[in-house]
Amino acid sequence: MSVPINALQGQGNNASAQTGSSSQMPGGNLGESAFLTLLAAELQYQNPLQPMNNTQFIAQLAQFSSLAAVTKQSTTLGQILSALQQQNPVVQLSQLIGKTVTTAQGQGVVTAVSDQGGQQMATVQGLGTVKVSDIAGIAG
Numbered sequence: 001m002s003v004p005i006n007a008l009q010g011q012g013n014n015a016s017a018q019t020g021s022s023s024q025m026p027g028g029n030l031g032e033s034a035f036l037t038l039l040a041a042e043l044q045y046q047n048p049l050q051p052m053n054n055t056q057f058i059a060q061l062a063q064f065s066s067l068a069a070v071t072k073q074s075t076t077l078g079q080i081l082s083a084l085q086q087q088n089p090v091v092q093l094s095q096l097i098g099k100t101v102t103t104a105q106g107q108g109v110v111t112a113v114s115d116q117g118g119q120q121m122a123t124v125q126g127l128g129t130v131k132v133s134d135i136a137g138i139a140g
Helices: 011-019 032-044 054-087 089-096
Strands: 100-103 106-116 119-124 128-131 137-139
Touching: 032 054, 089 106, 089 119, 100 119
Parallel strands: none
Antiparallel strands: 100 106, 100 137, 106 119, 119 128
């Protein structure tokens, strides 16, 4: 089934403006709003004498349901990560693992991080365990 291109142009912008959500997700993927806009346009412009096959319609609804579930899951995982980073400084420090750091004792690659009695420590290859506050510089 074909849908006139001009029927789709402009509708995506109106739909996203009405719902307040973007029709495109980061990375250029279509979001829920754009999917619903395309589905509505397809239904609006279908041939009434040859309507969309029920199987096709159910498949598209299943795709939309999957898209909504993945979007919700992604949002939830982002919220969990944010909460963990705010509550646990070791989670934030884990970003140092694999990075080259400079301290007063020299340079080395961070292999582990820990919290020892409220003091954040980093295990640096060749230097041993150093206080995170003693790290003067970080390189990729």
